[in-house]
Amino acid sequence: MPDKFDTPSAQFLERKLSTILSADVAEFSRLMGEDEEQTLRVFRGHKKVFESVVAMHNGRIFNTAGDAILAEFPSAVEAVRCATDIQAALRTRNDQLPPNRQVRFRIGINLGDILIQGQDLMGDGVNVAARLQTAAEPGGVCISGTVHDQIRNKLSMSFHSMGEMNFKNIAQPVRTFSITEAEGSGPLPSREPAAIVAGGKTKWIAAGAALAVVLVGGGIWAYTARQRDGNGSVAAPAAQPQEAAPVAAIPSFGNTEAKPPADGKPEEAAEPAAAKKPKPADEPVRAASAGQEKSAAMAAPVPPTVHAGLRDGIYSGQICFAETKKDPARCFHGEGIAAGSKLNGRWPMGKDTGVFMNLTGHIGPAGEVEIEMHSKAADGTVLNNIFLTGTIQDGLMTAKGAFQMGRKVTLDWHKN
Numbered sequence: 001m002p003d004k005f006d007t008p009s010a011q012f013l014e015r016k017l018s019t020i021l022s023a024d025v026a027e028f029s030r031l032m033g034e035d036e037e038q039t040l041r042v043f044r045g046h047k048k049v050f051e052s053v054v055a056m057h058n059g060r061i062f063n064t065a066g067d068a069i070l071a072e073f074p075s076a077v078e079a080v081r082c083a084t085d086i087q088a089a090l091r092t093r094n095d096q097l098p099p100n101r102q103v104r105f106r107i108g109i110n111l112g113d114i115l116i117q118g119q120d121l122m123g124d125g126v127n128v129a130a131r132l133q134t135a136a137e138p139g140g141v142c143i144s145g146t147v148h149d150q151i152r153n154k155l156s157m158s159f160h161s162m163g164e165m166n167f168k169n170i171a172q173p174v175r176t177f178s179i180t181e182a183e184g185s186g187p188l189p190s191r192e193p194a195a196i197v198a199g200g201k202t203k204w205i206a207a208g209a210a211l212a213v214v215l216v217g218g219g220i221w222a223y224t225a226r227q228r229d230g231n232g233s234v235a236a237p238a239a240q241p242q243e244a245a246p247v248a249a250i251p252s253f254g255n256t257e258a259k260p261p262a263d264g265k266p267e268e269a270a271e272p273a274a275a276k277k278p279k280p281a282d283e284p285v286r287a288a289s290a291g292q293e294k295s296a297a298m299a300a301p302v303p304p305t306v307h308a309g310l311r312d313g314i315y316s317g318q319i320c321f322a323e324t325k326k327d328p329a330r331c332f333h334g335e336g337i338a339a340g341s342k343l344n345g346r347w348p349m350g351k352d353t354g355v356f357m358n359l360t361g362h363i364g365p366a367g368e369v370e371i372e373m374h375s376k377a378a379d380g381t382v383l384n385n386i387f388l389t390g391t392i393q394d395g396l397m398t399a400k401g402a403f404q405m406g407r408k409v410t411l412d413w414h415k416n
Helices: 028-034 036-056 076-094 124-135 145-151 198-229 237-248 280-299
Strands: 014-025 060-065 068-073 105-117 120-122 141-144 157-165 174-182 313-321 330-339 342-348 356-363 368-376 382-393 396-403 408-415
Touching: 014 028, 014 036, 014 076, 014 124, 028 036, 036 060, 036 068, 036 076, 036 330, 036 342, 060 120, 068 076, 068 124, 076 105, 076 141, 076 145, 076 174, 076 313, 076 330, 076 342, 105 124, 105 145, 120 124, 124 141, 124 174, 141 145, 145 174, 313 396, 330 356, 330 408, 368 396, 382 408
Parallel strands: 105 141
Antiparallel strands: 014 068, 014 105, 060 068, 105 120, 141 174, 157 174, 313 330, 313 408, 330 342, 342 356, 356 368, 368 382, 382 396, 396 408
């Protein structure tokens, strides 16, 4: 007699390897408590953008609950591209809101083995992605080591290793990386390593090491000052307050960027008046301050292109094919998302045909656009290629081009 639990569904649990993207909204409870209606309006708009970008990168959303979204991708590369495009697109929408009212997603991505139950997915592959999302900063993206191994030589991105992290209900530590910058999408927020290590041991080690460096640096300066004075006496007390300058130039552990002074201005000691002849005792201070200025200048972010963010958003409208001897003129509806210097889109070509049009493009600093489109059959066969050039200005995108065989194409889209 068969066991009562020996059902067909239990015998044939399907498994597969897949890339899972998990996202939720940071501080969603606070936002809802302050203004439920406005938060829901913004969230729904963000979710629409989220869903569009997932579809453009060949993903599917398989579960939503409240402010949480789970999506599956057949490719780790497409999942990560999707995540950075989502954050770039939503950053533009959030910039129109006060900082305390911005609805910002945290995203985690994992490549792992999953169980399939109907349209839903479960297992450690999904759970790890959900835990990685908690390690991301609002507006940021964290990925597992398995994802990093797949994409590190395929995408133009910068990563920050967060080490092996222990997550709740996950048996083994997870190699974790945050994405700090993506080409075309700009910088992404990332945590300092010391802020995420359980127990705070790392930050105490870093603090002790920094203190040791300060003490050693002070001893070296005092010795140098005695040698320069010639009679063994210590330099005048008036110069001592300036000794804080070398300490400020020491970068914090886990972050290779030097921090500029709190007021954003270099210290006056770094640029003495030309008429003043520097004293020997001033030289160590002046050298350290100059090094600080150089480090701060190198760490300063490059300002974005003026008005570039104003072009970001969802665009849609008509794509028209010119008449030929064998085919009349035809127009189709298309849609794409502009985010930074990137343009992406994907939509079906007719009902139940299995053919999709895929669009990728580049947006230049002055609003010039270069677009490549190709239609692809359900089996992955590329059917046609189209190349267009045009402009994107004041919420209007226009472009002209042709198929490889010469048939002319025009695009006329408006920002939604």
